[in-house]
Amino acid sequence: xxxxxxxxxxxxxxxxxxxxxxxxxxxxxxxxxxxxxxxxxxxxxxxxxxxxxxxxxxxxxxxxxxxxxxxxxxxxxxxxxxxxxxxxxxxxxxxxxxxxxxxxxxxxxxxxxxxxxxxxxxxxxxxxxxxxxxxxxxxxxxxxxxxxxxxxxxxxxxxxxxxxxxxxxxxxxxxxxxxxxxxxxxxxxxxxxxxxxxxxxxxxxxxxxxxxxxxxxxxxxxxxxxxxxxxxxxxxxxxxxxxxxxxxxxxxxxxxxxxxxxxxxxxxxxxxxxxxxxxxxxxxxxxxxxxxxxxxxxxxxxxxxxxxxxxxxxxxxxxxxxxxxxxxxxxxxxxxxxxxxxxxxxxxxxxxxxxxxxxxxxxxxxxxxxxxxxxxxxxxxxxxxxxxxxxxxxxxxxxxxxxxxxxxxxxxxxxxx
Amino acid sequence: xxxxxxxxxxxxxxxxxxxxxxxxxxxxxxxxxxxxxxxxxxxxxxxxxxxxxxxxxxxxxxxxxxxxxxxxxxxxxxxxxxxxxxxxxxxxxxxxxxx
Numbered sequence: 001x002x003x004x005x006x007x008x009x010x011x012x013x014x015x016x017x018x019x020x021x022x023x024x025x026x027x028x029x030x031x032x033x034x035x036x037x038x039x040x041x042x043x044x045x046x047x048x049x050x051x052x053x054x055x056x057x058x059x060x061x062x063x064x065x066x067x068x069x070x071x072x073x074x075x076x077x078x079x080x081x082x083x084x085x086x087x088x089x090x091x092x093x094x095x096x097x098x099x100x101x102x103x104x105x106x107x108x109x110x111x112x113x114x115x116x117x118x119x120x121x122x123x124x125x126x127x128x129x130x131x132x133x134x135x136x137x138x139x140x141x142x143x144x145x146x147x148x149x150x151x152x153x154x155x156x157x158x159x160x161x162x163x164x165x166x167x168x169x170x171x172x173x174x175x176x177x178x179x180x181x182x183x184x185x186x187x188x189x190x191x192x193x194x195x196x197x198x199x200x201x202x203x204x205x206x207x208x209x210x211x212x213x214x215x216x217x218x219x220x221x222x223x224x225x226x227x228x229x230x231x232x233x234x235x236x237x238x239x240x241x242x243x244x245x246x247x248x249x250x251x252x253x254x255x256x257x258x259x260x261x262x263x264x265x266x267x268x269x270x271x272x273x274x275x276x277x278x279x280x281x282x283x284x285x286x287x288x289x290x291x292x293x294x295x296x297x298x299x300x301x302x303x304x305x306x307x308x309x310x311x312x313x314x315x316x317x318x319x320x321x322x323x324x325x326x327x328x329x330x331x332x333x334x335x336x337x338x339x340x341x342x343x344x345x346x347x348x349x350x351x352x353x354x355x356x357x358x359x360x361x362x363x364x365x366x367x368x369x370x371x372x373x374x375x376x377x378x379x380x381x382x383x384x385x386x387x388x389x390x391x392x393x394x395x396x397x398x399x400x401x402x403x404x405x406x407x408x409x410x411x412x413x414x415x416x417x
Numbered sequence: 418x419x420x421x422x423x424x425x426x427x428x429x430x431x432x433x434x435x436x437x438x439x440x441x442x443x444x445x446x447x448x449x450x451x452x453x454x455x456x457x458x459x460x461x462x463x464x465x466x467x468x469x470x471x472x473x474x475x476x477x478x479x480x481x482x483x484x485x486x487x488x489x490x491x492x493x494x495x496x497x498x499x500x501x502x503x504x505x506x507x508x509x510x511x512x513x514x515x516x
Binding site for chain 1: 419420432433436437454455457458459461462463464466468471473490491492493494
Protein backbone atom coordinates (compact mmCIF):
# COMPACT_ATOMS: atom_id res chain seq x y z
CA UNK A 1 0.00 0.00 0.00
CA UNK A 2 1.38 3.40 -0.97
CA UNK A 3 1.72 5.77 1.96
CA UNK A 4 0.16 9.08 0.99
CA UNK A 5 2.31 12.14 1.64
CA UNK A 6 3.17 15.42 -0.03
CA UNK A 7 6.24 13.66 -1.42
CA UNK A 8 4.26 10.75 -2.92
CA UNK A 9 1.77 13.19 -4.49
CA UNK A 10 4.62 15.19 -6.00
CA UNK A 11 6.45 12.10 -7.26
CA UNK A 12 3.32 10.77 -8.94
CA UNK A 13 2.52 14.19 -10.38
CA UNK A 14 5.90 14.20 -12.17
CA UNK A 15 5.31 10.70 -13.56
CA UNK A 16 1.88 11.61 -14.93
CA UNK A 17 -0.03 9.84 -12.13
CA UNK A 18 0.51 6.55 -13.97
CA UNK A 19 2.19 4.66 -11.13
CA UNK A 20 -0.49 4.64 -8.44
CA UNK A 21 -1.26 1.11 -7.30
CA UNK A 22 -4.64 -0.31 -6.31
CA UNK A 23 -5.63 0.73 -2.79
CA UNK A 24 -6.84 -2.72 -1.75
CA UNK A 25 -7.00 -6.12 -3.46
CA UNK A 26 -10.30 -7.57 -4.65
CA UNK A 27 -10.31 -10.56 -2.30
CA UNK A 28 -11.91 -13.95 -2.92
CA UNK A 29 -13.35 -15.76 0.09
CA UNK A 30 -11.30 -18.29 2.05
CA UNK A 31 -13.13 -21.25 3.63
CA UNK A 32 -12.83 -19.95 7.17
CA UNK A 33 -12.28 -16.70 9.08
CA UNK A 34 -12.10 -15.75 12.75
CA UNK A 35 -14.66 -13.00 12.20
CA UNK A 36 -17.07 -12.31 9.35
CA UNK A 37 -18.62 -8.86 9.06
CA UNK A 38 -21.75 -8.65 6.91
CA UNK A 39 -21.92 -5.34 5.05
CA UNK A 40 -19.03 -3.26 3.69
CA UNK A 41 -20.29 0.18 4.57
CA UNK A 42 -18.37 2.59 6.75
CA UNK A 43 -19.54 0.82 9.94
CA UNK A 44 -18.54 -2.68 8.79
CA UNK A 45 -15.22 -1.69 7.23
CA UNK A 46 -14.41 0.45 10.25
CA UNK A 47 -15.13 -2.46 12.60
CA UNK A 48 -12.76 -4.64 10.55
CA UNK A 49 -10.10 -1.94 10.75
CA UNK A 50 -10.36 -1.58 14.54
CA UNK A 51 -10.45 -5.38 14.99
CA UNK A 52 -7.14 -5.59 13.16
CA UNK A 53 -5.52 -2.51 14.62
CA UNK A 54 -6.63 -2.52 18.25
CA UNK A 55 -7.33 -6.19 18.91
CA UNK A 56 -4.85 -7.93 16.62
CA UNK A 57 -7.60 -9.95 14.89
CA UNK A 58 -6.66 -9.86 11.22
CA UNK A 59 -8.26 -13.06 9.89
CA UNK A 60 -11.40 -11.08 9.09
CA UNK A 61 -13.68 -10.91 6.05
CA UNK A 62 -16.05 -8.08 5.24
CA UNK A 63 -18.70 -9.45 2.89
CA UNK A 64 -20.75 -7.10 0.75
CA UNK A 65 -23.74 -7.79 -1.49
CA UNK A 66 -23.03 -4.90 -3.86
CA UNK A 67 -20.02 -2.66 -4.00
CA UNK A 68 -18.09 -1.20 -1.10
CA UNK A 69 -19.74 1.87 0.39
CA UNK A 70 -22.66 1.64 -2.06
CA UNK A 71 -25.42 1.45 0.56
CA UNK A 72 -26.29 4.14 3.04
CA UNK A 73 -22.62 5.16 3.41
CA UNK A 74 -22.78 6.47 -0.16
CA UNK A 75 -26.33 7.79 0.10
CA UNK A 76 -26.45 10.05 3.15
CA UNK A 77 -26.05 13.80 3.55
CA UNK A 78 -22.74 13.44 5.49
CA UNK A 79 -23.83 15.43 8.54
CA UNK A 80 -21.75 14.81 11.67
CA UNK A 81 -22.92 16.06 15.07
CA UNK A 82 -23.27 14.79 18.63
CA UNK A 83 -25.86 17.07 20.24
CA UNK A 84 -28.19 14.28 21.38
CA UNK A 85 -30.33 14.62 24.49
CA UNK A 86 -29.75 11.47 26.50
CA UNK A 87 -26.52 10.58 28.31
CA UNK A 88 -26.18 7.27 26.47
CA UNK A 89 -26.49 8.88 23.02
CA UNK A 90 -24.26 11.83 23.91
CA UNK A 91 -21.59 9.37 25.03
CA UNK A 92 -21.74 7.33 21.84
CA UNK A 93 -21.96 10.17 19.31
CA UNK A 94 -19.36 12.30 21.09
CA UNK A 95 -17.01 9.30 21.10
CA UNK A 96 -17.55 9.14 17.33
CA UNK A 97 -16.87 12.87 17.01
CA UNK A 98 -13.59 12.47 18.94
CA UNK A 99 -12.55 9.79 16.45
CA UNK A 100 -13.67 11.88 13.45
CA UNK A 101 -11.27 14.65 14.47
CA UNK A 102 -8.17 12.52 13.87
CA UNK A 103 -9.54 10.09 11.30
CA UNK A 104 -7.68 11.46 8.28
CA UNK A 105 -4.33 11.18 10.08
CA UNK A 106 -5.20 7.81 11.57
CA UNK A 107 -6.12 6.31 8.19
CA UNK A 108 -3.56 8.27 6.13
CA UNK A 109 -6.55 9.10 3.94
CA UNK A 110 -8.25 12.47 3.65
CA UNK A 111 -11.86 12.02 4.75
CA UNK A 112 -12.33 15.79 4.40
CA UNK A 113 -13.84 16.20 7.85
CA UNK A 114 -14.89 19.83 8.04
CA UNK A 115 -15.97 21.36 11.36
CA UNK A 116 -18.14 23.97 9.70
CA UNK A 117 -20.83 23.88 12.38
CA UNK A 118 -24.33 22.42 12.40
CA UNK A 119 -27.12 24.88 13.10
CA UNK A 120 -30.61 23.62 14.00
CA UNK A 121 -33.39 26.14 13.42
CA UNK A 122 -36.18 26.81 15.89
CA UNK A 123 -39.40 27.87 14.15
CA UNK A 124 -41.85 27.89 17.04
CA UNK A 125 -42.06 28.11 20.84
CA UNK A 126 -41.84 24.34 21.20
CA UNK A 127 -38.62 24.24 19.17
CA UNK A 128 -37.12 27.04 21.28
CA UNK A 129 -37.88 25.27 24.54
CA UNK A 130 -36.83 21.87 23.26
CA UNK A 131 -33.52 23.11 21.80
CA UNK A 132 -32.65 25.07 24.94
CA UNK A 133 -33.26 21.93 26.97
CA UNK A 134 -30.99 20.05 24.56
CA UNK A 135 -28.30 22.73 24.92
CA UNK A 136 -28.36 22.53 28.72
CA UNK A 137 -28.31 18.73 28.69
CA UNK A 138 -25.47 18.72 26.15
CA UNK A 139 -23.35 21.13 28.17
CA UNK A 140 -23.82 19.02 31.30
CA UNK A 141 -22.47 16.10 29.26
CA UNK A 142 -19.52 18.10 27.96
CA UNK A 143 -20.97 18.28 24.44
CA UNK A 144 -20.66 21.72 22.87
CA UNK A 145 -23.89 23.39 21.80
CA UNK A 146 -24.95 27.03 22.08
CA UNK A 147 -27.99 29.19 21.49
CA UNK A 148 -28.10 31.84 18.75
CA UNK A 149 -30.60 34.67 18.36
CA UNK A 150 -32.10 35.07 14.86
CA UNK A 151 -29.61 37.88 14.10
CA UNK A 152 -26.69 35.72 15.26
CA UNK A 153 -28.00 32.83 13.17
CA UNK A 154 -28.17 35.09 10.13
CA UNK A 155 -24.62 36.26 10.78
CA UNK A 156 -23.41 32.65 10.96
CA UNK A 157 -25.35 31.67 7.83
CA UNK A 158 -26.03 34.73 5.62
CA UNK A 159 -28.43 33.05 3.12
CA UNK A 160 -30.92 32.45 5.96
CA UNK A 161 -34.23 34.32 5.79
CA UNK A 162 -35.08 35.68 9.26
CA UNK A 163 -37.90 38.02 8.20
CA UNK A 164 -40.67 38.06 10.81
CA UNK A 165 -43.35 37.44 8.17
CA UNK A 166 -41.60 34.35 6.76
CA UNK A 167 -43.61 31.18 6.28
CA UNK A 168 -41.24 29.46 8.74
CA UNK A 169 -40.04 32.25 11.05
CA UNK A 170 -36.63 31.73 12.66
CA UNK A 171 -36.94 32.24 16.41
CA UNK A 172 -33.39 31.22 17.15
CA UNK A 173 -31.05 28.32 16.55
CA UNK A 174 -28.90 25.76 18.32
CA UNK A 175 -25.34 25.67 17.02
CA UNK A 176 -22.82 22.90 17.53
CA UNK A 177 -19.57 24.43 16.26
CA UNK A 178 -17.60 21.21 16.52
CA UNK A 179 -20.03 19.46 14.17
CA UNK A 180 -19.82 19.45 10.38
CA UNK A 181 -19.47 17.14 7.40
CA UNK A 182 -17.06 14.62 5.92
CA UNK A 183 -16.68 13.01 2.51
CA UNK A 184 -18.75 9.82 2.77
CA UNK A 185 -16.99 7.80 0.02
CA UNK A 186 -13.60 8.64 1.49
CA UNK A 187 -14.67 7.23 4.85
CA UNK A 188 -15.49 3.85 3.30
CA UNK A 189 -12.37 3.89 1.10
CA UNK A 190 -10.09 5.03 3.89
CA UNK A 191 -11.26 2.29 6.25
CA UNK A 192 -11.15 -0.31 3.44
CA UNK A 193 -7.62 0.62 2.51
CA UNK A 194 -6.36 0.66 6.09
CA UNK A 195 -8.14 -2.62 6.95
CA UNK A 196 -6.90 -4.39 3.81
CA UNK A 197 -3.35 -3.25 4.59
CA UNK A 198 -3.64 -5.14 7.89
CA UNK A 199 -4.81 -8.34 6.19
CA UNK A 200 -8.61 -7.99 6.14
CA UNK A 201 -10.35 -9.55 3.11
CA UNK A 202 -12.97 -7.30 1.51
CA UNK A 203 -15.27 -9.47 -0.59
CA UNK A 204 -17.63 -7.55 -2.85
CA UNK A 205 -20.51 -8.72 -5.08
CA UNK A 206 -21.15 -11.56 -2.66
CA UNK A 207 -24.60 -11.57 -1.03
CA UNK A 208 -24.92 -13.22 2.38
CA UNK A 209 -27.94 -15.49 1.95
CA UNK A 210 -28.27 -16.84 5.47
CA UNK A 211 -26.54 -17.33 8.80
CA UNK A 212 -26.03 -20.99 9.76
CA UNK A 213 -26.22 -22.12 13.38
CA UNK A 214 -24.90 -25.37 14.81
CA UNK A 215 -26.70 -27.89 17.06
CA UNK A 216 -25.58 -25.95 20.17
CA UNK A 217 -27.17 -22.78 18.77
CA UNK A 218 -23.89 -20.95 18.15
CA UNK A 219 -23.12 -19.55 14.71
CA UNK A 220 -21.11 -21.73 12.31
CA UNK A 221 -20.78 -19.46 9.29
CA UNK A 222 -22.63 -17.80 6.47
CA UNK A 223 -24.11 -19.14 3.25
CA UNK A 224 -23.15 -16.68 0.51
CA UNK A 225 -23.38 -16.25 -3.24
CA UNK A 226 -19.80 -17.60 -3.37
CA UNK A 227 -20.40 -20.63 -1.16
CA UNK A 228 -20.35 -21.42 2.56
CA UNK A 229 -17.82 -19.54 4.71
CA UNK A 230 -17.11 -20.69 8.25
CA UNK A 231 -16.65 -18.36 11.22
CA UNK A 232 -17.27 -18.57 14.96
CA UNK A 233 -18.04 -14.87 15.17
CA UNK A 234 -20.34 -12.96 12.83
CA UNK A 235 -21.15 -9.27 13.08
CA UNK A 236 -24.10 -8.03 11.05
CA UNK A 237 -23.83 -4.40 9.96
CA UNK A 238 -26.28 -4.43 7.08
CA UNK A 239 -28.47 -1.35 7.70
CA UNK A 240 -31.90 -1.70 6.05
CA UNK A 241 -31.47 -5.42 5.36
CA UNK A 242 -30.42 -6.38 8.89
CA UNK A 243 -33.79 -7.82 9.88
CA UNK A 244 -33.88 -10.04 6.77
CA UNK A 245 -30.43 -11.49 7.52
CA UNK A 246 -31.09 -11.88 11.26
CA UNK A 247 -34.28 -13.77 10.51
CA UNK A 248 -32.16 -16.52 8.94
CA UNK A 249 -30.57 -16.99 12.38
CA UNK A 250 -34.06 -17.21 13.90
CA UNK A 251 -33.79 -13.80 15.48
CA UNK A 252 -36.63 -11.35 15.01
CA UNK A 253 -35.50 -7.75 15.24
CA UNK A 254 -37.42 -4.67 16.45
CA UNK A 255 -36.67 -2.94 13.16
CA UNK A 256 -38.61 -1.49 10.28
CA UNK A 257 -36.98 -0.41 7.02
CA UNK A 258 -37.96 2.85 5.36
CA UNK A 259 -36.68 4.73 2.31
CA UNK A 260 -34.86 7.96 3.12
CA UNK A 261 -34.15 10.38 0.29
CA UNK A 262 -31.60 13.03 -0.49
CA UNK A 263 -30.89 15.23 -3.49
CA UNK A 264 -28.20 17.55 -4.82
CA UNK A 265 -28.33 20.71 -6.91
CA UNK A 266 -26.11 21.76 -9.78
CA UNK A 267 -22.70 22.87 -8.46
CA UNK A 268 -22.22 26.57 -7.69
CA UNK A 269 -19.48 28.68 -6.12
CA UNK A 270 -19.20 28.64 -2.31
CA UNK A 271 -22.32 30.28 -0.93
CA UNK A 272 -23.33 28.20 2.09
CA UNK A 273 -20.87 28.14 5.00
CA UNK A 274 -22.35 25.57 7.39
CA UNK A 275 -24.93 22.83 7.80
CA UNK A 276 -28.48 23.93 8.58
CA UNK A 277 -31.14 21.53 9.80
CA UNK A 278 -34.78 22.29 10.31
CA UNK A 279 -36.54 19.48 12.13
CA UNK A 280 -39.91 21.18 12.03
CA UNK A 281 -40.09 21.55 8.27
CA UNK A 282 -37.82 18.52 7.86
CA UNK A 283 -35.10 19.79 5.57
CA UNK A 284 -31.32 19.58 5.89
CA UNK A 285 -28.91 21.51 3.72
CA UNK A 286 -25.18 22.02 3.28
CA UNK A 287 -22.83 22.67 0.37
CA UNK A 288 -20.31 20.06 -0.69
CA UNK A 289 -16.75 20.99 -1.58
CA UNK A 290 -17.72 20.25 -5.21
CA UNK A 291 -20.27 23.06 -4.91
CA UNK A 292 -23.50 21.09 -4.95
CA UNK A 293 -26.14 21.88 -2.37
CA UNK A 294 -26.72 18.61 -0.52
CA UNK A 295 -30.30 18.40 0.69
CA UNK A 296 -31.74 15.77 2.99
CA UNK A 297 -35.40 14.82 3.10
CA UNK A 298 -37.51 12.70 5.43
CA UNK A 299 -38.43 9.02 5.40
CA UNK A 300 -41.44 7.78 3.50
CA UNK A 301 -44.32 6.77 5.73
CA UNK A 302 -44.41 3.13 4.57
CA UNK A 303 -41.77 0.42 4.86
CA UNK A 304 -39.97 -0.37 1.64
CA UNK A 305 -36.77 -1.88 0.26
CA UNK A 306 -37.01 -0.02 -3.06
CA UNK A 307 -34.08 2.45 -2.56
CA UNK A 308 -36.20 5.09 -4.35
CA UNK A 309 -38.76 6.82 -2.19
CA UNK A 310 -41.72 8.94 -3.22
CA UNK A 311 -41.70 12.32 -4.93
CA UNK A 312 -44.11 14.08 -2.51
CA UNK A 313 -41.38 14.13 0.15
CA UNK A 314 -38.86 15.73 -2.19
CA UNK A 315 -41.43 18.32 -3.22
CA UNK A 316 -42.11 19.16 0.44
CA UNK A 317 -38.42 19.41 1.30
CA UNK A 318 -37.50 21.59 -1.66
CA UNK A 319 -40.47 23.86 -0.95
CA UNK A 320 -39.27 24.26 2.63
CA UNK A 321 -35.69 25.00 1.52
CA UNK A 322 -36.97 27.72 -0.83
CA UNK A 323 -38.97 29.29 2.02
CA UNK A 324 -36.09 29.31 4.50
CA UNK A 325 -33.45 30.24 1.90
CA UNK A 326 -35.16 32.32 -0.82
CA UNK A 327 -31.74 32.73 -2.49
CA UNK A 328 -32.05 29.12 -3.71
CA UNK A 329 -35.49 29.27 -5.30
CA UNK A 330 -34.14 29.21 -8.85
CA UNK A 331 -31.50 26.54 -8.27
CA UNK A 332 -31.84 23.46 -10.42
CA UNK A 333 -31.67 20.07 -8.79
CA UNK A 334 -29.36 17.56 -10.41
CA UNK A 335 -30.35 14.19 -9.03
CA UNK A 336 -32.07 12.44 -6.14
CA UNK A 337 -31.77 8.99 -4.62
CA UNK A 338 -32.95 6.88 -1.72
CA UNK A 339 -31.39 4.60 0.84
CA UNK A 340 -33.08 2.05 3.09
CA UNK A 341 -32.77 2.92 6.77
CA UNK A 342 -33.56 0.54 9.62
CA UNK A 343 -35.52 2.27 12.34
CA UNK A 344 -35.97 1.05 15.92
CA UNK A 345 -39.03 1.87 18.06
CA UNK A 346 -37.01 4.29 20.25
CA UNK A 347 -34.89 5.66 17.36
CA UNK A 348 -31.64 4.59 19.00
CA UNK A 349 -29.22 2.04 17.60
CA UNK A 350 -28.81 -1.59 18.62
CA UNK A 351 -25.09 -2.26 19.01
CA UNK A 352 -23.72 -5.30 20.74
CA UNK A 353 -24.31 -8.95 21.49
CA UNK A 354 -27.40 -10.99 20.63
CA UNK A 355 -28.96 -14.03 22.34
CA UNK A 356 -27.22 -16.16 19.68
CA UNK A 357 -23.68 -17.18 20.64
CA UNK A 358 -21.12 -15.64 18.31
CA UNK A 359 -23.61 -13.31 16.62
CA UNK A 360 -23.23 -9.55 17.02
CA UNK A 361 -25.30 -6.77 15.53
CA UNK A 362 -24.86 -3.11 14.68
CA UNK A 363 -28.13 -1.74 13.35
CA UNK A 364 -31.07 0.55 13.96
CA UNK A 365 -29.24 3.78 13.17
CA UNK A 366 -32.32 5.05 11.38
CA UNK A 367 -31.72 8.28 9.52
CA UNK A 368 -28.50 9.22 11.35
CA UNK A 369 -25.91 6.46 11.10
CA UNK A 370 -23.18 8.20 9.14
CA UNK A 371 -22.13 10.52 11.97
CA UNK A 372 -21.66 7.51 14.25
CA UNK A 373 -19.43 5.58 11.82
CA UNK A 374 -16.10 5.64 13.71
CA UNK A 375 -17.73 5.31 17.14
CA UNK A 376 -19.99 2.43 16.12
CA UNK A 377 -17.15 0.65 14.33
CA UNK A 378 -14.79 1.12 17.27
CA UNK A 379 -17.19 -0.18 19.92
CA UNK A 380 -18.46 -3.02 17.69
CA UNK A 381 -14.88 -4.22 17.21
CA UNK A 382 -14.38 -4.10 20.98
CA UNK A 383 -17.55 -6.09 21.59
CA UNK A 384 -16.67 -8.74 18.98
CA UNK A 385 -13.07 -9.10 20.17
CA UNK A 386 -13.84 -9.35 23.89
CA UNK A 387 -17.34 -10.82 23.67
CA UNK A 388 -18.55 -8.09 25.99
CA UNK A 389 -19.82 -4.55 25.38
CA UNK A 390 -17.63 -1.47 25.66
CA UNK A 391 -18.91 0.88 28.35
CA UNK A 392 -20.06 3.28 25.61
CA UNK A 393 -22.26 0.82 23.70
CA UNK A 394 -23.39 -1.14 26.77
CA UNK A 395 -26.80 0.62 26.98
CA UNK A 396 -27.59 -0.03 23.29
CA UNK A 397 -28.71 -3.61 23.80
CA UNK A 398 -31.31 -5.67 22.03
CA UNK A 399 -32.69 -6.64 25.47
CA UNK A 400 -33.87 -3.09 26.19
CA UNK A 401 -37.01 -3.79 24.17
CA UNK A 402 -37.83 -6.55 26.67
CA UNK A 403 -36.77 -4.77 29.84
CA UNK A 404 -38.24 -1.43 28.80
CA UNK A 405 -34.96 0.41 29.41
CA UNK A 406 -35.33 2.40 26.18
CA UNK A 407 -33.12 5.25 24.99
CA UNK A 408 -36.01 7.26 23.72
CA UNK A 409 -34.46 9.78 21.35
CA UNK A 410 -37.66 9.49 19.29
CA UNK A 411 -39.67 11.28 21.96
CA UNK A 412 -36.77 13.68 22.60
CA UNK A 413 -36.38 14.85 19.02
CA UNK A 414 -40.02 14.48 17.99
CA UNK A 415 -38.78 13.68 14.48
CA UNK A 416 -36.56 11.14 12.84
CA UNK A 417 -32.96 12.23 13.25
CA UNK B 418 -46.46 8.70 -6.10
CA UNK B 419 -48.31 5.58 -5.02
CA UNK B 420 -51.85 5.12 -6.25
CA UNK B 421 -53.94 3.44 -3.58
CA UNK B 422 -57.36 1.84 -3.95
CA UNK B 423 -59.71 2.60 -1.05
CA UNK B 424 -62.04 -0.40 -0.67
CA UNK B 425 -64.74 1.77 0.95
CA UNK B 426 -64.74 4.63 -1.58
CA UNK B 427 -64.01 2.10 -4.37
CA UNK B 428 -61.66 4.60 -5.97
CA UNK B 429 -57.94 4.65 -6.76
CA UNK B 430 -56.42 7.84 -5.41
CA UNK B 431 -52.98 9.43 -4.83
CA UNK B 432 -50.89 8.51 -1.80
CA UNK B 433 -51.25 12.04 -0.37
CA UNK B 434 -54.85 11.25 0.61
CA UNK B 435 -53.72 8.36 2.79
CA UNK B 436 -51.81 7.78 6.01
CA UNK B 437 -49.80 4.63 6.63
CA UNK B 438 -50.65 2.92 9.90
CA UNK B 439 -48.16 0.08 10.31
CA UNK B 440 -48.35 -3.68 9.96
CA UNK B 441 -51.81 -5.27 9.77
CA UNK B 442 -53.30 -8.25 11.60
CA UNK B 443 -51.54 -7.64 14.92
CA UNK B 444 -54.15 -8.59 17.48
CA UNK B 445 -54.14 -6.86 20.83
CA UNK B 446 -53.62 -9.42 23.61
CA UNK B 447 -56.92 -10.57 25.06
CA UNK B 448 -55.49 -10.95 28.57
CA UNK B 449 -52.76 -8.27 28.93
CA UNK B 450 -51.99 -8.93 32.59
CA UNK B 451 -50.99 -12.50 31.79
CA UNK B 452 -48.32 -11.53 29.24
CA UNK B 453 -44.62 -12.08 29.91
CA UNK B 454 -42.06 -9.39 29.13
CA UNK B 455 -41.08 -11.29 25.96
CA UNK B 456 -44.70 -11.42 24.77
CA UNK B 457 -45.09 -7.69 25.40
CA UNK B 458 -41.90 -7.05 23.41
CA UNK B 459 -43.25 -9.10 20.51
CA UNK B 460 -46.59 -7.32 20.57
CA UNK B 461 -45.18 -3.79 20.92
CA UNK B 462 -41.92 -3.83 19.01
CA UNK B 463 -41.35 -6.87 16.80
CA UNK B 464 -42.63 -6.50 13.25
CA UNK B 465 -42.20 -8.76 10.24
CA UNK B 466 -40.54 -5.96 8.19
CA UNK B 467 -41.14 -8.24 5.21
CA UNK B 468 -38.99 -7.95 2.12
CA UNK B 469 -41.73 -8.93 -0.32
CA UNK B 470 -45.47 -9.13 0.34
CA UNK B 471 -46.41 -7.09 3.40
CA UNK B 472 -49.86 -6.80 4.97
CA UNK B 473 -50.33 -3.27 6.26
CA UNK B 474 -52.93 -0.79 7.46
CA UNK B 475 -53.72 2.44 5.67
CA UNK B 476 -56.19 5.16 6.53
CA UNK B 477 -58.01 7.21 3.91
CA UNK B 478 -57.45 10.26 6.05
CA UNK B 479 -58.46 12.92 3.47
CA UNK B 480 -61.42 10.91 2.22
CA UNK B 481 -63.73 8.57 4.12
CA UNK B 482 -61.25 8.55 7.06
CA UNK B 483 -61.63 4.78 7.48
CA UNK B 484 -58.90 2.22 8.09
CA UNK B 485 -58.38 -0.60 5.61
CA UNK B 486 -55.71 -3.19 4.90
CA UNK B 487 -53.45 -3.69 1.92
CA UNK B 488 -51.04 -6.23 0.56
CA UNK B 489 -48.05 -4.50 -0.97
CA UNK B 490 -44.75 -5.73 -2.34
CA UNK B 491 -42.11 -3.80 -0.39
CA UNK B 492 -39.47 -4.31 -3.10
CA UNK B 493 -41.47 -2.87 -6.03
CA UNK B 494 -43.90 -0.81 -3.85
CA UNK B 495 -46.69 -2.27 -6.02
CA UNK B 496 -50.06 -2.78 -4.30
CA UNK B 497 -51.37 -6.31 -4.84
CA UNK B 498 -54.73 -5.81 -3.19
CA UNK B 499 -56.56 -3.67 -0.66
CA UNK B 500 -59.36 -5.02 1.52
CA UNK B 501 -61.67 -3.88 4.27
CA UNK B 502 -60.66 -3.94 7.92
CA UNK B 503 -61.80 -7.13 9.62
CA UNK B 504 -61.46 -9.27 6.50
CA UNK B 505 -58.83 -12.03 6.66
CA UNK B 506 -55.55 -11.61 4.83
CA UNK B 507 -56.14 -12.73 1.22
CA UNK B 508 -54.12 -15.69 0.05
CA UNK B 509 -51.59 -14.50 -2.50
CA UNK B 510 -49.02 -16.79 -3.97
CA UNK B 511 -45.38 -15.79 -4.25
CA UNK B 512 -45.68 -15.79 -8.04
CA UNK B 513 -48.23 -13.03 -7.90
CA UNK B 514 -45.95 -10.97 -5.68
CA UNK B 515 -43.05 -11.19 -8.08
CA UNK B 516 -45.00 -9.68 -10.99
